Amino acid sequence: MRNQYVDQCGGLDGSVEGRQTEALARLAEGEPRAFACVVREHQAMVYSLAVHFLRDAALAEDVAQEVFLQLYENCRAIRSADHLRSWLRKVTVHRALDCLRRKRISVPLENTPEPYSTATVGDPWLEDKLWRLVLTLPEKWRMVVILRYQEDLGYQEIAEVMKIPVNTVKSSLERALAILRKKLEHSTVGVKL
Amino acid sequence: MRPLDEELRELFRRKEPPAGFEERVLARLAGHGQRGLALQPGCHDRKDPLGGPRASQALTPGPQSRSVLSVLTSFWTQKTRKIVLARWLAAAAACVLIIAGVVRYRHEQRMRAQAEQASRQAIMALQFAGTQLDMALQQANQAEAEALSPLQHLQHLEVIFNERNR
Structure with a gap:
């Protein structure tokens, strides 16, 4: 896998950070293979953010594609691997929010294409129940929860990504979790809340 | 758990x-x-x-569905264009109304200022004329007070005649 990556990325080698920095440098010079490397490296993060928020695989892929195309346009502004990750998160979050607002998507689960083909590790019933509850949360709260649990970001980082005050992040997360706990209490037995 | x-x-x-x-x-x-x-x-x-x-x-499905989709898309596009055009027209009409309102308001303000100035000038002229009339009346009264009656005039002539004859 590693060798394949190195081959495809034109001999990029070293640590992940080093590879990414080198890929960024090559990308700034307009090398498409470097762009492909960056896409491969970050596609899971970008796509997951979009698909978890939108719950629509096709729409999420469109958003992810547009994020990477925007990255290609702005690649000269990217200074480091950390900056790249942060930039991708910001752009994905705001594009997903815009997309949902513009389309005014109601996401009834019965009409939603199933985004996950992989087998669920946990309890499928509980997972389905959690999805239904998460989808009832307000958009920004949902995004805060996704950033917290998918990307494992702290309050400050979430605030920077979403461009909202840290206290708003804290209160949104606490209230969202309280709602999820309260609603789960009524329907779940055996889950430690 | x-x-x-x-x-x-x-x-x-x-x-x-x-x-x-x-x-x-x-x-x-x-x-x-x-x-x-x-x-x-x-x-x-x-x-x-x-x-x-x-x-x-x-x-997206096959070509037939795609043509239906394209028709729907064009419909939406036309509808969107109409909505956008209607919004622009509404905005333009609102701008025209606002400009007309501002022009009318300023015109009324100007007219009111001119009327106030004219009324001030008329009041000043009336005050001036009243003062002049008062002065004329005072002079007339003074002249009347200083003037001799005919009887006093005759008595005065008689005194003068008697002094000459003496």
Whole structure:
């Protein structure tokens, strides 16, 4: 896998950070293979953010594609691997929010294409129940929860990504979790809340 | 028997995009390069400026459905255009009304200022005329007071005549 990556990325080698920095440098010079490397490296993060928020695989892929195309346009502004990750998160979050607002998507689960083909590790019933509850949360709260649990970001980082005050992040997360706990209490037995 | 935090972490674990994602991104990028178009922010329904395969296009059915879709798209486009045009017209009408209102208001203000100035001038003229009349009346009264009556005049002439005869 590693060798394949190195081959495809034109001999990029070293640590992940080093590879990414080198890929960024090559990308700034307009090398498409470097762009492909960056896409491969970050596609899971970008796509997951979009698909978890939108719950629509096709729409999420469109958003992810547009994020990477925007990255290609702005690649000269990217200074480091950390900056790249942060930039991708910001752009994905705001594009997903815009997309949902513009389309005014109601996401009834019965009409939603199933985004996950992989087998669920946990309890499928509980997972389905959690999805239904998460989808009832307000958009920004949902995004805060996704950033917290998918990307494992702290309050400050979430605030920077979403461009909202840290206290708003804290209160949104606490209230969202309280709602999820309260609603789960009524329907779940055996889950430690 | 897992806490909610763990359930949520499991729920939101990262997922790989569908196979061929990278190729589709690169194809759109190639379309961009060939057409020399600028990338624009957009969404699922926006016409793709890059010409590459979007995920939503992959889900669209055959040519017949596509023609129906294109008809619907054109309908939506026309409707959208009409809505946009109507909004612009409404905005233009609002601008015209506002400008007309401002012009009328300023005209009325100017007229009111002129009327106030004219009334002030008229009051001043009346005050001046009243003062002049008062002065004339006083002079007339004074002259009347100083003038001799005919009887006093005769007596005065008689005194003068008697003094001459003496």
